[in-house]
Amino acid sequence: MFNDMMHILTTQSGDILTALREHILLSLMAIVIATVIALPLAIALMNHRRAGEWVLQVAGVIQTIPSLAILGALIPLVGIGTVPAVIALVLYAIMPIFQNAYAGLTGIDPILLEAADAFGLSKRFKLFRVQLPLALPMIMSGLRIAMVMIIGTATLAALIGGGGLGTFIMLGIQTNNNAELLIGAILSAALALAFSWGIRLLSKLSVRRIGVLLVSAVVIIGGFAGYRAINQPAGTITIAGKLGGEPEILINMYKDLIQADNPKMDVQLKPNFGGTTFIFKALQGGQVDVYPEFTGTVLQSLVKVKGSISHDKQTAYKQAKTLIKQQHNLDLLEPMKYENTYGLAVRQADAKRYHLQTTSDLLRQSAQMTAGFDPDFYKLSDGYPGLKKAYGLNFKNIVQMESSLRYEALANKQIDVTDAYTTDPQLKQDHLVTLADDKHFFPPYQGAPLVNDKTLQKYPGIAKSLNKLSGKITNQDMIEMNYQVTVQHKKAAQVARTYLVKRGLIQ
CATH class of the missing domain: 3.40.190.10 (Periplasmic binding protein-like II)
Known part of the structure; x- marks a missing residue:
């Protein structure tokens, strides 16, 4: 595994750095925008408890919506790529930032606020010199929670062309490449720790300096986004x-x-x-x-x-x-000529031993074989149930297993036959044979x-x-x-x- 990871790191270092940069940019944009929305909202509502509780409930409801559903709903509205990913991340980050800032501001000892009023402090002076400094630990705690949540959820941006480390995680899951999966997961975890440490350092600064940094971040990110929009080539x-x-x-x-x-x-x-x-x-x-x-x-x-x-x-x-x-x-x-459709795969040695070339050939041997199928293939009518009826197959035993494990189980002789996509690279890697669907049970899946x-x-x-x-x-x-x-x-x-x-x- 370590050697596989080192091979990917050396051969795909450019892709990894690009994905890391995209992930950092997504996360920074989301945390800055969410803070700009949630923190002023908490300040505005700290003296309006009923409205504040209502906003908390709305933010809580948003958090219960699956992230994939939000991404899917945003595509027709704002397209693909960075924009819908950032919107989804901001929606998820608002809740912890607002909740902690609101709790910190409303949880200040009333005696301290009465003392500030007794000294005749203005509302602005009281906010920036008394209330925000006292609520700062809670605010920073909310930022840390939001940042970790954003970095984890940002991996789903890969599903809509937003890039990021999720690309390696998704590919690793789909191709059963644990090395790619671990690289994406480890870098995401390291990024979360780095940002958490950065926010902890930020909490040691004064409220004024934090405000300056926040405004600077808004200007830089806004300018970068505007530059990319202006310089987007036409006719692409x-x-x-x-x-x-x-x-x-x-x-x-x-x-x-x-x-x-x-x-x-x-x-x-x-x-x-x-x-x-x-x-x-x-x-x-x-x-x-x-x-x-x-x-x-x-x-x-x-x-x-x-x-x-x-x-x-x-x-x-x-x-x-x-x-x-x-x-x-x-x-x-x-x-094109090729088809990426379902088929049944067996080991090359068994294909030669039992003279297996078509799925019909499997009929005379199936009673002595153990099959391992993906759960969907095993249950769906256009999978094994229909195939069994069409060919009259009757295996000695059938086990259900995740699609990423079935090739490994077949190569290790834990099963004798499995469902396969007819262009999977594991067919070559594990020296497997795909049996021809001679009764044309599966519909054509030609690429176009x-x-x-x-x-x-x-x-x-x-x-x-x-x-x-x-x-x-x-x-x-x-x-x-x-x-x-x-x-x-x-x-x-x-x-x-x-x-x-x-x-x-x-x-």
Whole structure:
């Protein structure tokens, strides 16, 4: 494990520093904005107890809303990237800052306040020289709590293209790469400790100096945000990809193909964007112009299909292309050759020993085999229940296990067969064989670019560039490329370009 972590640190140091910088920026922006909102609000309401309690209840309700729900709701309103991430973090940070500041200000001994009034102190002088200094320990405690909460929650920004250390955590979970996961988690924890220590040092300063630092932070962050907004290039095409090595390979191919035909076109990539729901909303809202999707996902999750889904590749693609255009005004361009669909995988030695090439071949041996399935695959009708009915499979024993563990269990002979995605790099890494779905039970999942129609109207040449991948990339090609990125930790951009050059698709 240590060697794996050191390898990632040396080969991906640039990506790690970028993610760390993004995480720090997100956290600083959120804590400063939340403080600017919550602290004045606590001061304004410290003499209005009923209103203060009402604000506390509202802030408490916001905290109970799942962060993913807030991020999903913000995408149609403010787009993707840093803005929705900061808004969500601010909403979560307001509660501890306001609560502690309000409690500190309202908990001051009334005798001290009466003494201040007896000396004839003005309200402003009393606030800055008496009330805020006395409440400062509670205020700083609230800031520390909020900061730790922000740094932890900021890892979810990766799901909407906001970057940060969450990218490594999400990738580590998805690919069962504990080294990547630990790097993201350890750096997040270290960042939380560093900020907590910094706030503790800050608490030793006077109220006036803290105020000066807060105002300076607001000016610097506001100026930086304004600079980025002004200098955002016009006419940019944004290509996003879901979590994982495969989508990152494809979006780099898309970029290279587009820029090969249009060298002056500005193309921005947003890898590891998150799940289908987030990226699809971003495409509909115009924050993303293109992303790689699958025909099966379109038919199963993104459109309403009357009747059954065809298991013929060409028919399924035409059906998906027609329905996504009719229902969402999006364009599904021509598909590649490979399919990333479900399949059953066995060890290579067992495939040779029992002459297993298709799922039907498994029937004569299944009674002596133990299967290990992902819980969703085991329960859903389009998973094992339907597969069992179609092929008549009857395993000796079936265990349910997390998807990240099933390949390891198969390689270690704890199980004999498992569900697999047909382009997973573990198939190559663990020398596994995917059995052909000879009865075509699983619907086709061919990869194809899904494009916003407005983008195609503005840049019609994009379709010609991306359609150069039509009929290209076999399952074996994709397994090999996934292996290079996920297991060998090669750069997705390098792997994508090498493929395109070898196939003569770019110079």
